[in-house]
Amino acid sequence: xYKYILESAGDINWMALFALITFFSVFGISAIMVFRKxxxxxxxxxxxxxxxGDIVETNIEKR
Amino acid sequence: xxxxxxxxSTSQGGVDTFSYDDKIVRDFGIATTIWGIVGMLVGxxxxxxxxxxxxxxxxxxxxxxxxxxxxxxxxFAFVGNGIFMxxxxxxxxxMKARMFSDKLSKLHFWGWQLIIVAAAITLPLGITSSWEYAxxxxxxxxxxxxVWVIFGINMFGTILKRRENHLYVAVWFYxxxxxxxxxxxxxxxxxxxxxxxxxxxxxxxxxxxxxQWWYGHNAxxxxxxxxxxxxxxxxxxxxxxxxxxxYRLSIIHFWALIFIYIWAGPHHLLYTSLPDWAQSLxxxxxxxxxxxxxxxxxxxxxTLRGAWDRVRQDPILKFMVIAVTAYGMATLEGPLLSxxxxxxxxxxxxxxxxxxxxxxxxxNGMLTFGILYWLWPRLYKTQxxxxxxxxxxxxxxxxxxxxxxxxxxxxxxxxxxxxxxxxPDGFLxxxxxxxxxxxxIPMYQLRALGGAIYVVGVLIMAYNLYxxxxxxxxxxxxxxxxxxxxxxxxxxxxxxxxxIERRPIQMLIFSAIVVLIGGIVEIIPMLIIDKNVPKIExxxxxxxxxxxxxxxxIKEGCVNCHSQMVRPFRSETERYGEFSxxxxxxxxxxxxWGSKRTGPDLHRVGGKYTHIWHYExxxxxxxxxxxxIMPAYPHLLENEINTTYTKAKINVLRNMLNTPYPYxxxxxxxxDLRKQAAEIxxxxxxxxxxxEDVESKEIIALIAYLQRLGTDIKPKQ
Numbered sequence: 061x062y063k064y065i066l067e068s069a070g071d072i073n074w075m076a077l078f079a080l081i082t083f084f085s086v087f088g089i090s091a092i093m094v095f096r097k098x099x100x101x102x103x104x105x106x107x108x109x110x111x112x113g114d115i116v117e118t119n120i121e122k123r
Numbered sequence: 124x125x126x127x128x129x130x131x132s133t134s135q136g137g138v139d140t141f142s143y144d145d146k147i148v149r150d151f152g153i154a155t156t157i158w159g160i161v162g163m164l165v166g167x168x169x170x171x172x173x174x175x176x177x178x179x180x181x182x183x184x185x186x187x188x189x190x191x192x193x194x195x196x197x198x199f200a201f202v203g204n205g206i207f208m209x210x211x212x213x214x215x216x217x218m219k220a221r222m223f224s225d226k227l228s229k230l231h232f233w234g235w236q237l238i239i240v241a242a243a244i245t246l247p248l249g250i251t252s253s254w255e256y257a258x259x260x261x262x263x264x265x266x267x268x269x270v271w272v273i274f275g276i277n278m279f280g281t282i283l284k285r286r287e288n289h290l291y292v293a294v295w296f297y298x299x300x301x302x303x304x305x306x307x308x309x310x311x312x313x314x315x316x317x318x319x320x321x322x323x324x325x326x327x328x329x330x331x332x333x334x335q336w337w338y339g340h341n342a343x344x345x346x347x348x349x350x351x352x353x354x355x356x357x358x359x360x361x362x363x364x365x366x367x368x369x370y371r372l373s374i375i376h377f378w379a380l381i382f383i384y385i386w387a388g389p390h391h392l393l394y395t396s397l398p399d400w401a402q403s404l405x406x407x408x409x410x411x412x413x414x415x416x417x418x419x420x421x422x423x424x425x426t427l428r429g430a431w432d433r434v435r436q437d438p439i440l441k442f443m444v445i446a447v448t449a450y451g452m453a454t455l456e457g458p459l460l461s462x463x464x465x466x467x468x469x470x471x472x473x474x475x476x477x478x479x480x481x482x483x484x485x486x487n488g489m490l491t492f493g494i495l496y497w498l499w500p501r502l503y504k505t506q507x508x509x510x511x512x513x514x515x516x517x518x519x520x521x522x523x524x525x526x527x528x529x530x531x532x533x534x535x536x537x538x539x540x541x542x543x544x545x546x547p548d549g550f551l552x553x554x555x556x557x558x559x560x561x562x563x564i565p566m567y568q569l570r571a572l573g574g575a576i577y578v579v580g581v582l583i584m585a586y587n588l589y590x591x592x593x594x595x596x597x598x599x600x601x602x603x604x605x606x607x608x609x610x611x612x613x614x615x616x617x618x619x620x621x622x623i624e625r626r627p628i629q630m631l632i633f634s635a636i637v638v639l640i641g642g643i644v645e646i647i648p649m650l651i652i653d654k655n656v657p658k659i660e661x662x663x664x665x666x667x668x669x670x671x672x673x674x675x676x677i678k679e680g681c682v683n684c685h686s687q688m689v690r691p692f693r694s695e696t697e698r699y700g701e702f703s704x705x706x707x708x709x710x711x712x713x714x715x716w717g718s719k720r721t722g723p724d725l726h727r728v729g730g731k732y733t734h735i736w737h738y739e740x741x742x743x744x745x746x747x748x749x750x751x752i753m754p755a756y757p758h759l760l761e762n763e764i765n766t767t768y769t770k771a772k773i774n775v776l777r778n779m780l781n782t783p784y785p786y787x788x789x790x791x792x793x794x795d796l797r798k799q800a801a802e803i804x805x806x807x808x809x810x811x812x813x814x815e816d817v818e819s820k821e822i823i824a825l826i827a828y829l830q831r832l833g834t835d836i837k838p839k840q
Contacts (some may be wrong), residue, residue, distance in 0.1 A: 106366040
């Protein structure tokens with residue numbers, strides 16, 4: 061069935077179209093969702109690498 | 124709302140005291156350094172062989188066998204251990220939990236090292252599938268799958284027992300990497316074993332090529348890039364002591380990158396026999412890749428806003444800045460190389476090798492070094508032995524990268540122009556391929572010098588790290604006190620993304636869907652629609668002798684230097700003959716199109732030279748082509764043709780993969796092989812070869828295969 065549908069499609073240009081649409085969907089949806097996030101949560105997550113309680117200054121930073 | 128919930132719940136709970144498993148991070152760090160040195164030294168050896176062919180010492184260390192050893196060592200041993208080192212360190216801290224199981228961590232570590240050792244033994248022995256970056260044979264493939272699953276269980280187990288609700292973006296990159304590598308590894312390595320160490324691929328010709336480069340490109344994407352982006356998002360803020368510039372941008376970076384990357388593979392096959400629609404998809408998505416890649420690069424560089432004064436002094440930040448910049452350069456150049464008109468010039472030349480090394484030496488190498496320098500004093504609870512040695516290493520690494528890459532760009536461009544140049548009368552200006560090789564030898568010398576400088580830097584780093592570790596007075600695991608995890612209560616107005624980003628399983632499933640879309644749409648039509656690969660009536664399966672010769676071609680790694688794909692350019696059809704058709708490769712398991720022409724294309728070499736020319740050329744290439752940099756293969760004149768598995772191979776090809784061999788051919792295969800060998804030997808004798816027992820030697824099988832290449836569609840004389 062799938063094979064028949066693909067063959068009947070003639071050339072396979074619809075794939076490029078499909079790819080483009082899905083890309084912009086993924087890109088667009090993630091962009092919209094990201095900009096709807098509240099700042100406090102974002103700040104909390106962004107600071108997670110710095111909040112693991114083992115900040116040690118070595119001779120490299122002290123110079 | 125959420126912050127308030129966290130605060131309230133924290134005050135109600137107690138405090139957990141636990142330690143992070145730092146030993147496993149140290150172990151992976153040591154392995155990263157050792158395998159880095161080994162892999163780069165092998166690369167240096169390969170680079171020197173291109174300048175002095177006499178360095179092809181014995182069959183086990185000839186270029187064709189050690190080039191895959193180099194790529195496997197630096198990708199899976201150096202970068203692989205680097206990924207695990209960084210992941211095990213950052214994951215525990217981001218999840219505020221010790222690894223799920225110390226036993227699994229150890230199994231993972233030792234399993235991975237054993238796989239590397241197995242690769243280091245089998246590749247010089249010529250045990251290879253010939254697929255670039257997937258050369259290892261089926262038993263090792265199975266071992267990789269098992270160890271990868273162990274890593275996955277350990278990682279997800281840790282995520283599930285975490286004390287932090289949110290998954291930081293680095294963890295998304297780890298999850299995306301894990302699921303995609305799993306899918307790639309399984310599909311790429313679909314093969315049917317016929318012996319304990321050998322197998323025949325399920326897919327042939329064009330289909331095998333598409334799957335190979337879907338895999339090959341994504342090995343770069345999901346082994347050399349996404350996990351390292353995860354490391355960048357963790358270690359760069361740590362080293363700069365400030366959060367990532369834009370967390371929003373990092374989220375878009377993640378989703379856009381994993382979605383687009385998976386489609387870009389066919390850009391490795393432009394102007395080949397791959398159908399046009401697949402080539403176009405590869406080009407379009409490759410160009411689109413610039414957007415998320417540069418978004419990520421800028422996000423990394425801008426994280427250093429306000430800290431640039433420190434970059435002048437801190438070698439760690441220096442390494443990281445160069446790494447992120449190299450990431451930006453490589454991800455701009457990659458899409459440009461995917462434009463057909465540029466690819467027509469760059470493909471098969473050293474330009475590609477230079478491009479790849481901007482990524483590996485610049486991005487992977489420099490980021491790994493930066494992380495190692497950052498981690499070592501912390502893991503060993505001491506100070507770095509010498510900051511000035513680290514600075515020296517930085518300059519050596521930078522100069523080494525430049526000396527490596529710039530000559531190769533020069534070499535690639537020069538050689539490509541020479542390949543394409545015609546005289547005013549319409550003949551090829553450089554009809555002898557060798558002329559275009561000897562012209563760029565000085566560039567190969569400079570490249571080897573660049574590699575040597577880079578390796579010296581790594582050796583200095585190893586010494587520095589060793590002395591740092593020795594100065595440690597004790598290495599206990601880091602103990603921390605953290606509040607238990609607070610159960611998250613959905614707040615009004617929460618959207619689906621928050622739902623995903625707190626739940627690793629959903630993240631895994633969404634990542635898998637996003638990644639699979641590209642793979643399915645691109646690959647399935649190629650597998651099931653016959654008209655993508657038009658059949659050619661005159662194309663027949665290989666004879667038993669040719670098949671054995673083909674396996675020798677694979678064993679010796681000839682594909683590392685010779686393509687079998689004449690592109691439809693006048694400069695190529697003049698030089699090599701009729702351009703290659705997809706229908707000519709339907710019995711090629713694996714496909715052997717190659718990706719680099721250190722020597723000429725061989726697809727139409729059949730019938731071009733006499734048997735004796737091949738015999739003498741394999742014995743001593745310089746005797747037939749003075750100035751050639753090809754290794755000599757005298758052992759082919761001494762070793763007996765191995766017919767132990769001839770029948771088994773034919774059986775797999777005929778009975779399981781529908782290759783149209785005559786009924787009972789497997790039973791008679793060895794007889795047929797001997798008959799054809801006798802015919803070739805008779806011709807060789809007429810031409811003046813008097814070697815005793817030559818009839819049963821490997822050279823005869825290889826000559827049979829080379830003389831068959833590309834002849835199926837030639838008019839019979």
